[in-house]
Amino acid sequence: MDILLVAGLWLDGSAWDDVVPALEAPGHRPVPLTLPGQGDGSASATLDDQVAAVLAAVDSAPDKVIVVGHSAACTLAWLAADARPEKVAKVVLIGGFPSADGQPYADFFEYKDGAMPFPGWGPFEGPDSADLDEDAKSRFASAAIPVPESVTKAVVRLGDERRFDVPVLLVCPEFTTAQAQEWIGAGDVPELAKAKHVEFVDIDSGHWPMFTKPVELARLLAAASSPGY
Secondary structure (H helix, E strand, C coil): CCEEECCCCCCHHHHHHCHHHHHHHHEEEEEEECCCCCCCCCCCHHHHHHHHHHHHHHHHHHCCCEEEEEEHHHHHHHHHHHHHHEEEEEEEEEHHHHHHHHCEECCCCEECCEEECCCHHCCCCCCCCCCHHHHHHHHHHHCCEEEEEEHHHHHHCCCCCCHHHEEEEEEEEECHHHHHHHHHHHCHHHHHCCCCCEEEECCCCCHHHHHHHHHHHHHHHHHCCCCCC
């Protein structure tokens, strides 16, 4: 089964470089995606373009797929489940939650020249970045790709309630499974409140476990692809 890997804001497919070999070793087929506007040189990309890129990878797979979304891209993974509920075997959400229909995709930080650049580490002080050393932070910031405003400000559109039948695994890094369950139970994450099959797992990391805990993350993703998980 193909495991599609979709990183969050400012990242391209290389974010998964340390996860891919750890998935390939036991025989899995990881497919890291570089999204339009996040590494392909297209400054005018839209959210529809990004969704289309994910769906193209879903459609090109020979069988059902697992779609892994990290951070803001949790919404992209959920949009794939909405568009292809019969083809997505499971959605794995890492450190984030899907936006609901009618919400903006990721309108979080300030813009410059029509794009949202990485805002620096100030907004991510504390549990988000506690496991990143200064060298890792410097490498991240220097490689960060400004995300087109036409992506981040786009309104999410969901329409097929069969998405709620697709199993979900929520990987909890800088927050705990207990916190995630509390937020969902309080109605803060309406999409997951309606999902019929949601499982939770903790990973002892900050917001970017693909960099700080790639082998452990790969182990969780491999387990998610096992029958009966």
